[in-house]
């Protein structure tokens with residue numbers, strides 16, 4: 559029997575989920591988006607089997623409905639959904655970055671016999687839109703599900719049975735715990751990134767050269783300030799309480815930093831950085847706990863053909879790469895080539911291959 563999946567909101571996340579659902583056997587993936595251009599691109603890029611106009615009609619035939627919409631739009635759809643003629647055993651889920659308010663709506667839907675299981679794949683990017691969608695965007699990332707208490711095990715299993723095609727690691731947790739933890743590691747860092755960019759901009763007036771010096775560290779720390787503002791507006795509105803908790807903690811931390819600087823004590827200042835480094839170095843960032851990328855950094859000299867030279871060596875040894883980019887830490891002298899691999903084993907093989915054939919320095923983050 560065919561499983562009908564309807565994805566509403568076909569941007570980066572909805573589009574990527576739709577692509578991975580197409581890998582599931584006997585599954586028909588329909589898609590809807592408010593934006594006509596997105597619908598057109600979703601068709602052209604075969605993001606779904608079919609793009610639909612009549613969302614209510616398509617929902618009535620769906621076994622699983624997935625929202626890939628910004629979180630406030632999801633809340634609005636869930637309110638409307640209360641009046642839709644749905645299949646008796648339909649499972650509704652979302653992909654939103656916040657879960658508290660969405661799960662309150664889920665409790666209302668449950669009263670009407672509609673099963674909603676919150677979802678949040680903990681991977682993505684500062685890019686948005688359907689063109690950025692990828693089948694394996696979530697591979698090895700955590701995919702959090704926040705079912706209501708006493709949710710039917712079979713419904714959770716049915717949803718997991720589809721989401722396993724994302725190749726993500728599915729974990730179940732409570733919506734409030736979810737919102738607290740994501741405020742710490744995802745939502746608050748976006749505010750810090752945006753604030754640093756604002757700080758740079760105000761410096762620009764007196765020191766126009768500042769932005770030209772903003773390489774390496776500034777670029778790494780502020781990458782996420784280039785994310786979709788509408789999406790982050792919604793997240794901040796929905797996770798307001800937790801963000802205020804984090805903001806207070808940050809203000810205390812800044813007070814501590816201020817007193818450390820005022821202390822003029824080199825040992826204390828060094829210890830501030832050393833203890834942060836110790837914690838940061840132990841984070842399971844590259845072992846699959848959060849965003850998994852197996853990156854190898856190669857310090858390359860600046861001459862034409864150097865990238866094809868390296869990729870050529872890897873190709874000769876049949877080592878597949880998943881991504882490649884150049885980080886220009888110092889534009890005029892060296893670039894760092896960042897090569898990403900599917901797993902740690904491929905990265906290790908690549909390191910061996912490049913070290914046998916070149917003298918380029920390499921490191922892993």
Ligand SMILES: NC(=O)C1=CN([C@@H]2O[C@H](COP(=O)(O)OP(=O)(O)OC[C@H]3O[C@@H](n4cnc5c(N)ncnc54)[C@H](O)[C@@H]3O)[C@@H](O)[C@H]2O)C=CC1
Nearest residue numbers: 567569570571592593627628629631654655682683686687
């Ligand atoms: N960008 C990221 O890295 C991640 C985002 N998320 C969550 O996933 C959801 C989608 O985010 P992205 O895909 O990044 O955004 P996006 O901007 O790439 O895609 C959102 C899509 O929803 C459509 N849309 C907006 N309002 C709509 C409505 N009322 N009805 C139907 N379609 C509508 C837009 O036209 C767009 O195609 C958000 O809830 C976000 O919090 C979750 C994990 C990572």
Ligand SMILES: O=C(O)C(=O)Cc1ccc(O)cc1
Nearest residue numbers: 655680681682683684744782
């Ligand atoms: O680009 C990045 O590093 C992100 O922060 C991606 C991201 C954005 C929102 C989420 O809810 C989860 C992951």
